[in-house]
Amino acid sequence: MTAASDQATQLRRGVVEACILGLLAREPMYGWQLADRLITDGAIIASIGTLYPVLARLRERGEVTSYEVPSESGPPRRYYELTDAGRRTLQIFRGEWILFTTSVERYITPEETS
Amino acid sequence: MTAIEKYLTELDELLLDVDPAIRDGLVNGIREELAGMSDADAAERLRAIGAPAFVAASARAELSQPKAARRNDPAWYSVATVVLGSIGGFLIPVLGSIIGLVMLWMAANWQLRHKVVGTLLTALGSGGVFLMLVPFYSVATVTTSGSGDNPNPLIPAAASAPWSAILFFALAVAWFAGWIWLLVAAECARRR
Numbered sequence: 001m002t003a004a005s006d007q008a009t010q011l012r013r014g015v016v017e018a019c020i021l022g023l024l025a026r027e028p029m030y031g032w033q034l035a036d037r038l039i040t041d042g043a044i045i046a047s048i049g050t051l052y053p054v055l056a057r058l059r060e061r062g063e064v065t066s067y068e069v070p071s072e073s074g075p076p077r078r079y080y081e082l083t084d085a086g087r088r089t090l091q092i093f094r095g096e097w098i099l100f101t102t103s104v105e106r107y108i109t110p111e112e113t114s
Numbered sequence: 115m116t117a118i119e120k121y122l123t124e125l126d127e128l129l130l131d132v133d134p135a136i137r138d139g140l141v142n143g144i145r146e147e148l149a150g151m152s153d154a155d156a157a158e159r160l161r162a163i164g165a166p167a168f169v170a171a172s173a174r175a176e177l178s179q180p181k182a183a184r185r186n187d188p189a190w191y192s193v194a195t196v197v198l199g200s201i202g203g204f205l206i207p208v209l210g211s212i213i214g215l216v217m218l219w220m221a222a223n224w225q226l227r228h229k230v231v232g233t234l235l236t237a238l239g240s241g242g243v244f245l246m247l248v249p250f251y252s253v254a255t256v257t258t259s260g261s262g263d264n265p266n267p268l269i270p271a272a273a274s275a276p277w278s279a280i281l282f283f284a285l286a287v288a289w290f291a292g293w294i295w296l297l298v299a300a301e302c303a304r305r306r
Contacts, residue, residue, distance in 0.1 A: 030143070047168060047169050
């Protein structure tokens, strides 16, 4: 793994929980749907295999809960949704994220030369 | 065995030593998505997510990450919450219970179910202590008032029967056990 890809991996790991909470804040989603969004849209995770351990952590902390919806084509689908605790965590993260990105931006932006 | 079942079986076997909840969630999550698809469509989906070994390795890599730092209540906070919730109403009338409830719902070490139970126990609050006393009071009443020829109108009839003493005692034990359960749950959460 190159230094650049390692950096990207570390950055993604730091935000994957918040990204899942953010997606679920919009609507309940099932596992594949979540994985698809996180892989295709944002390259936040590399594989659906990454998703479920993260979901398990979020459920363990009471930030996400799940329920089954019967399906006509096969087994019921398990949907995940945000709990009140998850909404609070997301709200806190939003505040911290703005502060964090603002600070980092300030440090890494090249100084303008006159 | 279809290609889908072969894929899912292989993935399942690769994750045999992983927490069953995570393994089943992952395997069933893939199975749900492929249900009802033609073999060709399913094969295309499986190609897109990668070989079982790759998916399993991703899960393992995530599981090997240290848990994210989380807010943790100190032990004294949980104990203070339980004390205020249970007898706070006696220590500081009304306000004690309210402070206990606020602390309960702000706690990080209790999940929703703990907080709901804690709220019910707090609502019983002062009542819970009375529940503790009723068995003794009731038994004393039975032994001193005889057959009930001269019933005291201030004592509910039910309270003077031995079975009600047992019922009240059971409720009192449940109330007490509920608070202990909350303390244990907080301690378990702190150690995770």
